[in-house]
Amino acid sequence: MKLKNTCIVLGFFGLMISLLSFTNTTVVTESTVDPTEWKNLTVLPKDISKEELKKVMKEYSAALGVKCSYCHAPAAEGDGLDFASDAKKEKEFARHMIVMTRKINVENFNWNNDPNPENINTVTCNMCHKGKASPKK
Numbered sequence: 001m002k003l004k005n006t007c008i009v010l011g012f013f014g015l016m017i018s019l020l021s022f023t024n025t026t027v028v029t030e031s032t033v034d035p036t037e038w039k040n041l042t043v044l045p046k047d048i049s050k051e052e053l054k055k056v057m058k059e060y061s062a063a064l065g066v067k068c069s070y071c072h073a074p075a076a077e078g079d080g081l082d083f084a085s086d087a088k089k090e091k092e093f094a095r096h097m098i099v100m101t102r103k104i105n106v107e108n109f110n111w112n113n114d115p116n117p118e119n120i121n122t123v124t125c126n127m128c129h130k131g132k133a134s135p136k137k
């Protein structure tokens with residue numbers, strides 16, 4: 001009985017995967033925008049390109065003087081990182097910092113009435129952190 005259920009579940013997943021890969025290829029041929037694959041962005045733009053995301057992540061790492069693993073938890077399997085996971089409190093802390101930094105810029109440095117004030121980068125992580133995880137130390 002158990003085995004039969006497992007077979008049904010596996011069969012269903014197989015079907016889902018083939019359906020998903022079919023829809024994916026259809027979307028790719030119709031779309032001119034880079035297909036993105038982010039699973040868990042809540043404060044950065046959900047359609048951020050790979051290059052741009054890589055750039056901001058490197059900026060954060062350099063500003064705090066840390067590696068990716070300071071904010072990102074290890075993957076369940078293998079020795080990589082699970083970038084979408086929210087297991088580390090440092091990642092949640094960083095989200096607050098991203099929102100705070102954006103707010104400082106929008107509210108205080110929008111001299112030119114920028115049409116995209118969210119992109120103003122006058123105050124940066126590095127201005128406070130200067131290569132340290134905690135500016136207080």
Ligand code: HEC
Binds near residue numbers: 037038039053084090
């Ligand atoms: C200071 C903390 C911090 C550091 C260091 C950091 N990240 Fe992140 N990263 C975040 C946060 C916060 C998010 C989620 C942003 C959001 O919710 O919009 C994120 C999201 C991501 C995602 C998207 C995952 C998904 O699918 O949702 C990737 C990929 C990623 N980071 C890669 C990296 C890499 C590669 C490095 C090292 C070069 C790095 N990060 C260093 C804080 C950090």
Ligand code: HEC
Binds near residue numbers: 127134
């Ligand atoms: C206005 C100054 C300021 C800016 C800008 C700023 N931070 Fe911070 N950040 C702080 C201070 C101060 C602390 C320490 C808070 C404490 O220890 O109570 C901190 C703490 C943190 C921590 C927690 C460190 C720990 O000890 O666990 C993370 C992660 C972090 N910041 C990420 C960022 C990122 C990423 C940015 C840019 C998006 C950023 N911060 C921008 C002032 C700033």
